[in-house]
Amino acid sequence: MEFSAICFPPYGQSPLQTSLRELTTLGMKNAENLAIPSVRNDAAFLFTVVGTTGFLGVLAGQLPGDWGFFVPYLIGSISLVVLAVGSTSPGLLQAAIGGFSSFFPDYQERITSHEAAHFLVAYLIGLPILGYSLDIGKEHVNLIDERLEKLIYSGQLDTKELDRLAVVAMAGLAAEGLKYDKVVGQSADLFTLQRFINRSKPQLSKEQQQNLTRWAVLFAGSLLKNNKVIHDALISAMSKKATVLECIEAIEKAS
Structure with a gap:
């Protein structure tokens, strides 16, 4: 499967000026509420x-x-x-x-779909994956990239790397937005994205941050929608507690 065609536009160009209509057209349910933390x-x-x-x-x-x-x-x-x-x-x-x-009927399903989205999008854009967890209260996907890690901790993320990380961060939110009327797992994703934004240079204005968030949701949602079969295969593998290597094999077989 060839992923080199996945390109990110330089920040400030038109693809980042994303409207709610574009998100709705993609299939996001209640796009106007995606960034509002669920209670x-x-x-x-x-x-x-x-x-x-x-x-x-x-x-x-x-x-x-x-x-x-x-x-x-x-x-x-x-x-x-x-x-x-x-x-x-x-x-x-x-x-x-x-x-x-966990007593909500859709809770575990949401978690698996959410984390599988982070995993798949990170894989598609070439970020290495160290591990993941679906345990309640510990849900996460760990990435491993020493260069990016140094840029994050030093507060020197450039716009290109920020774009890539933003798409991965918004993948879980995008997956829920495509499937459910209400997104309930966006708080951690938005917090992660804000952390990346705070570690980037040059600093973004509030309007630029909003545009980046919407664009990242749109980009991640597009990747997930275009690779739905692969996402479903990964969800199945992760629900069976597959290892990272087994998850990657499931992605490649489904492609």
Whole structure:
């Protein structure tokens, strides 16, 4: 399979001036909301905690004597503890939300499709892949490129390399946007992209950052749409916990 035809335009040229209409035409559902962090999992978790503790508190209020006072009080404090943990140790709360989110029927499917998109797009544009994980709360695809790593840490990413990394970063978001009405895994992708932008020179204006984000979603989405069979094969391989080498073999066989 030949990938040399995948070219990136210099930053500032017309391909980066991407409109929402272009994203919609590609097949992105609710393109205007792609970059808005989803609160579906957070809201569902907090609603469940508050609703459950409230219901149990009402039942406990029927207990005789002092038990009818102290038990509802203790149950009601659970919601306050959850909020306190979220404000002091947000990582712990996110881990709990991640575990709770696994009860959504589409959650594992979303994770696999999302990470497979990062993996496939990185492979297509020639970035080497070190590993990946689909574990809840630890979902990621690790790339390995010493030259890029040095540029990132030194804050010297040029526009060409920023374009490549932006496309990989937005691949998971693009995969969800092509398949689902609402994207729920974009927060980490947007954070990663912002990290790359902050490490680039020259610095981009807010308008340029928005254009770059939209263009990267469009480019990644185009690659995924044009290689849907390969993406599906990779999803199947990753869902079976295939090694990186086995994933690459699945890509090459499907091509």
